[in-house]
Amino acid sequence: MQEQLREVRAVFENHLHALEKRAGESAIRFENFTVRENTIRAGWKDQNTLKFRVRLEGNALMLEWYRRIWIRDESGKRDTQHTYIRKRNKSKGGNSYSYDLEDLFKYSPEWSRDMVVEVESEAATLRRQARYCSSILVSLGRLERYLVQLDAGEVPVEDEG
Numbered sequence: 001m002q003e004q005l006r007e008v009r010a011v012f013e014n015h016l017h018a019l020e021k022r023a024g025e026s027a028i029r030f031e032n033f034t035v036r037e038n039t040i041r042a043g044w045k046d047q048n049t050l051k052f053r054v055r056l057e058g059n060a061l062m063l064e065w066y067r068r069i070w071i072r073d074e075s076g077k078r079d080t081q082h083t084y085i086r087k088r089n090k091s092k093g094g095n096s097y098s099y100d101l102e103d104l105f106k107y108s109p110e111w112s113r114d115m116v117v118e119v120e121s122e123a124a125t126l127r128r129q130a131r132y133c134s135s136i137l138v139s140l141g142r143l144e145r146y147l148v149q150l151d152a153g154e155v156p157v158e159d160e161g
Helices: 002-039 101-105 110-151
Strands: 050-057 060-072 078-084
Touching (some): 002 060, 002 110, 050 110, 060 110, 101 110
Antiparallel strands (some): 050 060
């Protein structure tokens, strides 16, 4: 049974890594688009300041938007800082897997909004799949620990969560 659980775990871990790869490709596509288009824009007000970031920590895949801010120090050297844009759930009930587009549009000019919508739409689908994979991996971990306790002759205490 434990070997079968390891195989199932491998399937979901591999799928989570595949989701990370797809999201990473979206992030690179968005970054390339932003850099290319920002270079042909005249003023700072017409620049896209959004950044799409992908992180996998443990079983959690995070697909997040950040606002880029350019700051000059006393010597005139320019540096970039990133401010996280919080994902708000404006719908009643349930978990929202997508950002509110109004929040993202605050930092993206009109010319970039179609790409923002495209990337966020992909990200919402990937977030949902990643959430399911993570939940399954957590449940598998609980089951694996339970079976180890049974094999050791211990009577496991029921887990409420």
